[in-house]
Each structure stands twice: as C-alpha cells, then as structure tokens.
Amino acid sequence: MxxxxxxxxxxxxGSIKFELKNVSESRMTCYCIDCRKGSGHxxxxxxxxxxxxxSITDEDSNMREWIVxxxxxxxxxxxLFCSKCGCTIATIxxxxxxxxxxxxxxxxxxDFEKFVPKKRIFEPVKADFVGCAEGTF
Ligand SMILES: [Zn+2]
Ligand SMILES: [Zn+2]
Structure with missing residues (x-):
C-alpha cells in the first residue's frame, strides 16, 4: 500500500503546470538576492x-530558461520560467x-499549508525590515 x-x-x-510527488522534507524560505529579484518580493x-x-507540463512550449x-x-x-506570464517555476x-x-x-x-518552510536560507542578506518572528517565515 x-x-x-x-x-x-x-x-x-496556467499554461505551465507541475505535479509534485509527496511533500518534500527539504522546504525553505530563501532570501538570496537572486530570489528577491526573481520573485519581485x-x-x-x-x-x-x-x-x-x-513533472512539468508545458503544452504550448512557453517555458524558457535563464541561466544565473x-x-x-x-x-x-x-x-525555468513562463514566457507568457513571466512567472518563475523552478530553479535547477x-x-x-x-x-x-x-x-x-x-x-x-x-494544500499550501502542508508546505510550511522548515528553514531560512541566505538570512544574512535579508533586509532588516523583514521581520521573522520565531516559527514564522
Ligand atoms: Zn534564493
Ligand atoms: Zn504562465
């Protein structure tokens, strides 16, 4: 079973879809400058x-890649990002x-709540005004 x-x-x-197998144990919030610029957040x-x-499905071939x-x-x-809406999907x-x-x-x-980050990475480059109380991200 x-x-x-x-x-x-x-x-x-919605043109690029993905499917994840199970909830990964490796979950994080990343504050690196690439993530900040890439996400606009x-x-x-x-x-x-x-x-x-x-598995990633890209029926209309909208996926492009930018190499950092x-x-x-x-x-x-x-x-990897969508050339139609500009959204980043994943990084390899x-x-x-x-x-x-x-x-x-x-x-x-x-099921967003099942993917609570377990650690923060690149925290030293996080802006001081970003508050992270214990247990939050
Ligand atoms: Zn990052
Ligand atoms: Zn898109």
Missing part, C-alpha cells in the same frame, strides 16, 4: 525535489548535476 500523494501547481497564466518559499519526483551564472556555490543555476542548481529541482511552492493550487 502506498501513501503517495501528488500536489499540483501552475504558473500565473522579499524572498521565495521553495521545496527541493529529485527530478523524478516532479554568478552564484555563491560557483555552479550556474537554470531558472547545477551543483547537483541537474538531478534536483527547487520549485516555488507559492505556485501550488492547494
């Missing part, structure tokens, strides 16, 4: 998945050879 569950999400215009809420545990080459890890990051850090994808959990259609 399998307790596997799938969760769906999409970009803003204070940071991004994310979850890391092995590439086999996420100057990264802290020294490895480029492939940022080449540090893991393309085996892992970091998906934006803010794009989930439902």
């Amino acid at each position: 399998s307790s596997e569950k799938t969760y769906t999400g999409s970009c803003l215009c 204070l940071g991004q809420i994310l979850a890391m998945y092995m590439k086999d545990d996420i 080459s100057s990264t802290q890890s020294g490895y480029p990051k492939r940022k 850090p080449m540090k893991y050879n393309g085996q892992k994808l970091i998906v934006r959990t803010s794009l989930l259609d439902s």
